Amino acid sequence: MTSTTTTATTPRAAAAGARLTLRGAVLGRAGAAVLDGVDLDVVPGELLTVVGPSGCGKSTLLRTLAGLLPALGGEVAADGRPVTGPGGGRALVFQEDALLPWRTVRRNVELPLAVRGMPRAERRAVAARWLERVGLAGQSDTYPHRISGGQRQRVQLARALAGEPRAVLMDEPFGALDAQTRAGMQQLLIDVLDGTGATVVFVTHDVDEAVFLGDRIALLGTGRVLDVPHPRDRARRTDPATVALRRAVLASFDT
């Protein structure tokens, strides 16, 4: 993938985010490579959306960046250091329900804080603050199966961000939600990311979602990276530039 032709636009905050780079990377499971020769440079603090037809390796890319799947070849690095395993401040938000069902909503959000060894009282306060931000303060003592799918994704978001990650990797997090809930979640994501400075790689199969959320859009099918003219501006959805971008993204699916 050639990302050198464009540069990032308007990172949301000071560069507290990680820089994620892939150079000539071969991704997939051993013996079954899905992506070959991937070049990608995710700039600190940007929100990069990744689109592509299903089965093109979007999830594989994210799992490799997270460190769950070792690269089969080439180079995968975070801030210039090779990625050798999970952790290292790269949080992953899953499409499916990755909350631990035996922990209450609050204790799920506390989990990354517990891993970091934060004392109990402090952990409670931080979790409460994040649940408040995603609008679930009232649900903190319920179990995940007692809340809706949209609420569960909000908890996942709170859990990912509570650990103060430097990169958030999101694997079609709103893919299973209905259109209305999804629009609300997109807005919520923008709101809660504000001020974190985290780099975000957001995988989706929804072109509108990719065009709305991203600073840039990576087309995994063709390997190109496109700039978004008006990131996260609902009012300018029908601007000619945005419409043209949307058309270009859709056209790339056919090639």
Add this chain to the structure above:
Amino acid sequence: MTRRHLLRAGSLAGALGAWQLLTAYDVNMWLRFEQFPTVAEVARTFGQRVGGGTYWQDLADSLTRIVSGFVLAAVAGVVVGTAIARSRFAADVLGPVLEVLRPVPAIALVPVAILLFPSNEQGIVFITFTAAFFPVMVSTRHAVRALTPVWEEAVRTMGGGRWRVLGAVVLPGALPGILGGLSVGIGVSWICVISAEMISGEYVVGYRTWQDYTVVDYPGVFVGMATIGLLGWLTSTTVEVVGRRLTRWLPRPEAREPAPHRRPARRAPRSASAPPGAVGAAPVASVGPVREGSPS
């Protein structure tokens, strides 16, 4: 007293009543009940035994054996089962030995126990342990292997290491399956502890029951059997109740809720108060409405 409690009490009373009738009238239709002690006779003997000190001593001894054997088996079964499921090395080293030992009935290990252990006491605990170990180990192994991978991946991306994954994901996630093994295990260990006591025990429930049989004290035999039945019921209920407390998080269909007498009251708000979001939830969650104020 709810309807279900009455029903359960009635079921037991009915069985006892049938027994009493069959034996009091010495019914002799192919099955012969003329030698059979009546419920009243057994109850009288039971009363005498309960009044004496040896009965309670026997009870305490049997319970001690079963509890120590079972607790050891639970711990070892969970540890070994988890190790085999999580580590190929452990599976290669322990797997073949355990698979060869597994089909051997624990009671067939009595000679081994007699050879190995200096006292009968330890031998019987060993047999109880072996009986309960395999169900626990096998169910743990299956439950750990069946865990959803995203749970572990979530914890690993948070920076959690091997022990964090074990404590925060593997053990709590496998617990429902492990509890199934524990339930089976406690039942099997009763069978084995009583049999082992009959063969080699001294002054315990199983031994006493056998001794009563050899001196043709039939009511005494039945007292022993009733005691075993009640103790078994007590221990398996304990396992069950503890298990249910530990897995309160499990989504359960509304119909299987305890306290069904409250069901009519819950019907009414179903359509009105079902949260709109619950519809899109996982299938288990969409079975019923959110339980308002339900303590479980």
